[in-house]
Amino acid sequence: MSSFGGVQNQIITIKSYLNNIDKFNCKIAAPSSIDYDIGKTINIPFNGSVSPVCLFPSKEDLSEALEWADIVHIHEPFVPLTFWKLPRNKKYIFTHHASLNNLVCYLLNILYRYIKRNGISTYVSELSKKNALTLNESPYLIPNMFSLNMNLTFKIKNQFLFIGRDEKRKNLRLYKNYVNKYYDPKYKYIAVTNKVINNPHIKTYLSPNEKNKNNILKESDIFLALNTHGESFGITLIEAINTGNIVISSDIEAFKFLLGDSGIYFENNSESSLSNTIEKTKNNDLSKIWNNQFNYIKKYEINKNMDKLISLYMSI
Secondary structure, three states: OOOOOHHHHHHHHHHHHHHOOOOOOOOOEEOOOOOEEOOOOEEEEEOOEEEEEOOOOOHHHHHHHHHHOOEEEEEOOHHHHHHOOOOOOOEEEEEEOOOOOHHHHHHHHHHHHHHOOOOEEEEOOHHHHHHHHOOOOOOEEOOOOEOOOOOOOOOOOOEEEEEOOOOHHHOHHHHHHHHHHHOOOOOEEEEEEOOOOOOOOEEEEEOOOHHHHHHHHHOOOEEEEOOOOOOOOOHHHHHHHOOOOEEEEEOOHHHHHHHHHHOEEEOOOOHHHHHHHHHHHHOOOHHHHHHHHHHHHHHHEHHHHHHHHHHHHHHO
């Protein structure tokens, strides 16, 4: 839980919501959890990224957590089901976040048949559905959800923001090339990443904590999501809009699914298309664009989606 990302965000959001309801008590068993810290992680390259994964958790701490719970909600079940030796007599819900290729899904289908763990399977977007189908033939779509700031208004700040590790699919390279070629002194250029950028026009923030990251988001007004592939939802896009940013994104399927007609898209990995899209956006009514995007993401508001999840908890 110390390596903050989209899945961690959802787990914390769900926990907070449930613990505000008298009849629920929710705890998290994970590396660096304040409830049940089950052990250390190792960094494993997978699906175009590097994930901190706990392959072999503390048997004592995991057993204590499982004994405490009457329902176990597992996010991204591959590692827990394969390595953690989870008991068969528990009620399980599995949520799939990742978008995996057909070969990996085929292998998972074989593996899960061998492991034989019954449970309800859910997925956060159409791109993660095939992953969910490997575990259950009738999965449920429950999108990622957020507590949206309904009192928010858009303000022009003339600041571009990129968030993402320096890895190929996040496409930091495109951001650096764009600033180098199209730098406009009227604007500030910010990058939240894991390596210092050697460019006097880009201010770098190295792996800030969640509070500082949100403050950086609030200081910007145009968020660039330049990902080339490997996304199934795009939580950071929602976070950006929910802190007063217009989102300009690549036209990958996940982002088009996420923002629909409210999105502003450029041709994936095209520097010229990115530049043209940004210039066109600058010359439009930015407040109107943001309002359109914010109204669209209201479909992901937590109060509209947690009832679906709670109904699954109550049904097993």
